[in-house]
Amino acid sequence: MKDFINFLYRNHSLAYKLILFISTTFLIVYLFPKSGKFKYNFEKGKPWQSENLYAPFDFAIKKTDDEIKAEKKEITDKANLYFNVELGVVDRVISEYKSEFKLELPDSLVTSNKTHLYNLGLNIIDKLYVNGVLDEDYAFAEGKKAILLEGRTEKQTVRYSDLIKQNNIKDILTSQLAKEGFMQFQKPFIALFFEVIEPNLSYDKAFTEKALQSDLEKISFTRGSVEKGTLIISKGEVVEGDKYQKLKSLESEYESQVWTKSNYYWIVFAYTLLVSLALLMLLLFLRKYRNDIFENNTKVTFIFFNVFLMVFITTLVVNYNSQYIYVVPICILPLVLKAFFDARLGLFSHVITVLLLGSIVPNSYEYMFLQIIAGIVTILTVSELYKRANLFISVGQITLIYIIAYFAFFVIHEGSVETLKWETFGMFVLCGLATLFVQPLIYAYEKLFGLVSDVSLLELSDTNTKLLKELSNKAPGTFHHSLNVANLAEASANEIGANAMLVRVGALYHDIGKMMNPTYFTENQSTGINPHDELSSKESAKVIIDHVINGIEIAKKNNLPDRVIDFIRTHHGTSLVYYFYMKEKEIDDSIDKNQFKYPGPKPFSKETAILMMCDSVEAASKSLKEPTSSKIDAFVENIINKQMVDEQFLNANITFKEIQSIKKVLKHKLANIYHLRIEYPE
Known part of the structure; x- marks a missing residue:
């Protein structure tokens, strides 16, 4: 265990x-989806590319969407209308007619005419209520079938056009009066009817829709079936018409059938x-x-x-x-x-x-x-x-x-x-707009996963950031050195296809640890006083080496990304503080060499290796006296070759060819810095 x-x-x-x-x-x-998937690809109007296809099992042929839509439309158009009949309305209307007739018609009317007119009114009432009078005029097709209900029981079935609409009553009365020759009594007679006539039919919308839904649910979504083993389509046949519908039905059956456990x-x-x-x-x-x-x-x-x-x-x-x-x-x-x-x-x-x-x-x-x-x-x-x-x-x-x-x-x-x-x-345009969300998403990912993007590197490369401002104030020489190294490193990275933005940012921050003791480093000694004169070689070496440790602490305190901190860790690798080591060796030949070495690690990427080369070359170039092109070439070759001999690039994925390209860039840049002309042979 x-x-x-x-x-x-x-x-x-x-x-x-x-x-x-x-x-x-x-x-x-x-x-x-936990269903089967149809293994054939086919397109409508295109030839069937696979071998002859036979039905693997019995399945129904599904109707097309257009067929189902047409059936639904036909059922909807032919659907019955349901009207509720209010009982007692006819008796009430007749009773009111009888009592109102005597009041509305003049007494001077001849008795025979009065009786005839009275009976005419009763006949008209009977005709109006044979099918019924609607409570309002509905916008239905005249030919639709109307079913009259008495207490949810079907009373009779008529056409919707046979039902009396209230705005048609006047025309019916006028027609009957003209036919019987009583037009002189039109006004009082029509007034009488409008007082006594009541609607007895009301549209039952809920019942009508329920009946329609019941009919729609009876629609069959299939037409016919295909038996197992039946040839569906042959190789080379065009996928269209009934064959296309059979293939779609088979595909749907594969994807929707109920699967066993x-x-x-x-x-x-x-x-x-x-x-x-x-x-x-x-x-x-x-x-x-x-x-x-x-x-x-x-x-x-x-x-x-x-x-x-x-x-x-x-x-x-x-x-x-x-x-x-x-x-x-x-x-x-x-x-x-x-x-x-x-x-x-x-x-x-x-x-x-x-x-x-x-x-x-x-x-x-x-x-x-x-x-x-x-x-x-x-x-x-x-x-x-x-x-x-x-x-x-x-x-x-x-x-x-x-x-x-x-x-x-x-x-x-x-x-x-x-x-x-x-x-x-339009959906593609919306997709493009949604893609723009990548910027805030990258920012969120940086915070969640601790990663670094080029956007963050660009922000860190601004020399007005708080940390670089502090470096320029406390250690102006180091700041200037970092800028020069950044320029050299960026050019070198571009030459070999490395991440130029990353190596530039790493170069800007690689020496921030020198802020802790700026005057102990040559580039910041403007007064001519060297504090190392008061220290032993071991103490001086420790101060120099500690700028790496101090840099890491400052970087973490200021929340610099790990990818940038890697440059601080590795820019000296495990190299030797050579000057103080040799100085101590003159005193004590048995000195432990490890006390004068940087803690490492060695560079482990192209970018960190580039920084080590550029940092060493830029720092040492200040010691060149009366530089010439040949001196600079030998100088660059000597420094980088020494690093290679010390196996400082052993862990970095950088090739000899790339190192040679970097040497070439550094030589060219240094020649430009010192404004050298080409040396012509004498």
């Missing part, structure tokens, strides 16, 4: 990566294999080509977190409405990784993420093509992210590529631009 614990302790970094790998895999698999576990297992394979490729890439990142668990966690975040957001959008899939700014991933690491890692991670998303998005080939092309454009166009204009220009280019690629796919699928979905272009 003890051995096992020791083994875990020795390999805790790998154990952490294994846990991260497993947890990320299961989180992504949890988000994936055994099938479910197999699908989860298969998804786990695919996801773990993709994430394993990402880990292997880091292990082989970005080992410094692989060894840093925080950075590996950061990369896996961003991959999972893109999958998570895309899954949410697909589950809500897959039409909005292109609003998700996937290109933020390569932007973020390029800002913190490099373009190659950004593109590789982007491709892995898009491959994972291909399992959950519709039209996976189209989606993957668009996103990979957009990712490549992102990597190729976005440079110097700290410049705001560059980001806006790049986002515009990414959006344009989305639009062009989508347009091409649409024309290929549909064969024309008549039905082009312009709203999709």
Whole structure:
């Protein structure tokens, strides 16, 4: 047990990566749909590329959306209208008519005419209430069927046009009076009817809608079926019409059928294999080509977190409405990784993420093509992210590529631009605007994961920062030396393709530890008094060596990033404080050499190695007397070769060719500083 614990302790970094790998895999698999996936890709109007396809099981042929829509419209148009009949209204109307007739009609009317007119009114009332009088005029088609209900029981069925509307009553009365020759009594007779007539029909909206919904629910979403073993489509046949609908039905059946517990576990297992394979490729890439990142668990966690975040957001959008899939700014991933690491890692991670998303998005080939092309454009166009204009220009280019690629796919699928979905272009624009969110996201990541981007490096390179201001006030000579080293280091980094911004910032801050005892360093001794004259060689060496330790403490106190602190740690490596060592050796030949060595570590990157070379060359160049081109060449060669002999660059991934390029830059720069002309042979 003890051995096992020791083994875990020795390999805790790998154990952490294994846990991260497993947890990320299961989180992504949890988000994936747990259904079968149709293994064939097909497009409407295009030839079937696979072998002859036979039905693997019995399945129903689904109707198209247009067919279902047409059926719903037909049912809605033919739906019955339901009206409630109010009982007792007819009896009440007749009773009021009888009593009001005597009051409204003149007594001078001849008895026979009066009786005839009285009976005419009763006949008209009977005709009005044969079907019923509506309480208001509804905007329904005249030919629709109306069902009259008495206490929820169907009384009779008529056409809606047969129901009497109140604004038609006057026309009916006038027509009947004219037919019987009683037009002279039109005014009092119509006035009488408008006093006594009451509506007895009211529209039952709730019951009508319930009946309509019941009819709509009876719609069948399938038409016919395909038996197992039936040929669905042959190789080379064009996918269209009924064949297209059968293929869509089979695809839908694969994705929606109810799976047994055994099938479910197999699908989860298969998804786990695919996801773990993709994430394993990402880990292997880091292990082989970005080992410094692989060894840093925080950075590996950061990369896996961003991959999972893109999958998570895309899954949410697909589950809500897959039409909005292109609003998700996937290109933020390569932007973020390029800002913190490099373009190659950004593109590789982007491709892995898009491959994972291909399992959950519709039209996976189209989606993957668009996103990979957009990712490549992102990597190729976005440079110097700290410049705001560059980001806006790049986002515009990414959006344009989305639009062009989508347009091409649409024309290929549909064969024309008549039905082009312009709203999709709007989604690409929204995606571009969302991509601009990368700037605040990078800032948040810097705080959460302790990473450093070019934006932060640009801020740190400002010589008006509090720490550099303090350095210029307390140790002006050191500050000037740091500026010169920064210029040399930046030029050298540009020459070999290293991170110029990082090495410049590292050079500006590498000697901040000298603020603690500025006068003990030659560049700050303006009075001609040397404090080392009062110290022993060992004490002097300790003061010189301590500027590295002091620099680290000051940097941490001022919250400088670890990547910048690395330059303070390594800019002298494990080199010797040579002057005081030789001085002490003259007194005591058995002196311990380690007492005069810097604590290290040695430079472990191209950037830290560049700083060591530039710092040594710039500092020593002040001792050159009557410099010439040949003297400068020999001087640079001697200093850097000595560092190579001391194996100071053993841990840095820098080549001999790159070192030679740096020497060339340093010689050229020093020649410019001393305003030297080319030496011509005599």
